[in-house]
Amino acid sequence: MTDLAAHAGTVRAALPDRVELYYAVKANPAPEILRALAPHVTGYEVASAGELTHVRDTVPELPLAFGGPGKTEAELRLALETGVHRIHVESESELRLLAALAEQVPVRRPPEVLLRVNLPTGSGALDGAALTMGGRPTPFGLDPERLAGCLPLLAGSRLRLRGFHAHLASGLEAPAQLALAERIVTWARTAADRYGLPLDEVNIGGGMNVDYGRPERRFDWAGYGAGLAALADRHPGTVLRIEPGRALTGYCGWYVTEVLDVRHSAGEAFAVLRGGTHHLRTPAAKQHDHPFTVLLRNDWARPWPRPGVHGEPVTLTGQLCTPKDVFARRVPVGRVRAGDRVAFAVAGAYAWNISHHTFLMHPAPAFYFLG
Ligand SMILES: *Cc1c(COP(=O)(O)O)cnc(C)c1O
Numbered sequence: 001m002t003d004l005a006a007h008a009g010t011v012r013a014a015l016p017d018r019v020e021l022y023y024a025v026k027a028n029p030a031p032e033i034l035r036a037l038a039p040h041v042t043g044y045e046v047a048s049a050g051e052l053t054h055v056r057d058t059v060p061e062l063p064l065a066f067g068g069p070g071k072t073e074a075e076l077r078l079a080l081e082t083g084v085h086r087i088h089v090e091s092e093s094e095l096r097l098l099a100a101l102a103e104q105v106p107v108r109r110p111p112e113v114l115l116r117v118n119l120p121t122g123s124g125a126l127d128g129a130a131l132t133m134g135g136r137p138t139p140f141g142l143d144p145e146r147l148a149g150c151l152p153l154l155a156g157s158r159l160r161l162r163g164f165h166a167h168l169a170s171g172l173e174a175p176a177q178l179a180l181a182e183r184i185v186t187w188a189r190t191a192a193d194r195y196g197l198p199l200d201e202v203n204i205g206g207g208m209n210v211d212y213g214r215p216e217r218r219f220d221w222a223g224y225g226a227g228l229a230a231l232a233d234r235h236p237g238t239v240l241r242i243e244p245g246r247a248l249t250g251y252c253g254w255y256v257t258e259v260l261d262v263r264h265s266a267g268e269a270f271a272v273l274r275g276g277t278h279h280l281r282t283p284a285a286k287q288h289d290h291p292f293t294v295l296l297r298n299d300w301a302r303p304w305p306r307p308g309v310h311g312e313p314v315t316l317t318g319q320l321c322t323p324k325d326v327f328a329r330r331v332p333v334g335r336v337r338a339g340d341r342v343a344f345a346v347a348g349a350y351a352w353n354i355s356h357h358t359f360l361m362h363p364a365p366a367f368y369f370l371g
Contacts, residue, residue: 004252008040014225027245027349099157116141130171167205178227208247253348276318281355289328308337
């Protein structure tokens with residue numbers, strides 16, 4: 001937890017004052033993590049009633065931004081009743097529903113909204129992104145042409161438009177993120193000028209890259225912060241907000257397990273581990289080889305030869321009865337034997353909480369929050 005707090009502190013220090021840092025809770029909502037981040041973040045981005053309630057109960061003092069592509073009436077009502085700091089509206093019909101609810105729900109002050117837009121990003125701008133939520137047909141946010149249709153709905157409502165939100169891609173390095181931020185803010189400025197709208201703030205999203213292939217290579221927060229400072233200077237009067245998830249908490253978690261067996265099949269070596277992608281679905285979801293370290297243990301007590309390999313590529317699998325239960329394929333490991341331990345790095349985001357825990361009914365791992 002001290003490493004996480006130090007990392008978050010470094011990220012915060014790299015950002016100019018006029019950039020707000022929200023944590024995208026879906027990356028890892030563990031209460032210990034939310035609390036460790038609290039001194040370093042401006043607020044939290046939540047995307048369901050479950051997250052909203054959980055975060056409000058865990059860190060009640062910090063503001064929330066409530067987003068998500070499919071919000072139910074009950075969720076919007078809850079967001080209004082609890083007075084979240086911002087609601088990110090993703091379509092005209094959602095705007096109509098929110099405006100209607102704002103007439104019924106007693107609110108202390110006008111609910112403040114950002115319109116989420118799906119902007120064209122220009123060819124090549126999202127190349128290399130692991131996931132794209134924008135710049136192509138997606139259910140996330142409004143097409144820019146639909147903005148004009150939203151304005152009469154806003155004008156006749158109790159809602160207050162504060163600006164725009166765009167989260168277009170995940171997995172971009174700092175230069176690509178900055179180019180995207182520039183595009184988003186420029187578009188927002190032009191749209192605000194054209195329609196005479198306030199542009200108090202622009203939320204430029206998250207998606208800062210985590211490189212699982214080279215976990216020692218970190219996102220260039222210093223360069224990104226300097227670029228955002230220049231961008232903010234060109235738009236005085238507009239607060240910029242970012243909402244990273246993975247790049248804040250990914251590095252702080254490890255998934256440690258033991259090797260149950262090592263065997264060969266048709267000439268290839270497999271290390272079968274206790275646990276599996278029902279605990280750590282990240283490599284299956286992202287189709288990568290998850291980074292790990294083998295921790296050798298010399299306490300083999302069984303009276304027969306210890307299964308193991310030395311100096312050949314190994315595929316690391318789990319206990320699930322499916323060929324998709326793979327952590328890493330044909331990777332060089334040096335030595336690995338039954339009874340050794342394997343520690344998977346970068347397991348602090350989109351790990352346990354995106355995994356299919358009940359598949360095969362194996363026990364859950366234990367969680368330790370150290371430091
Ligand atoms: C998931 C998500 C984020 C965080 O993305 P990361 O890749 O974890 O940084 C931020 N904003 C929105 C709207 C999201 O859906």
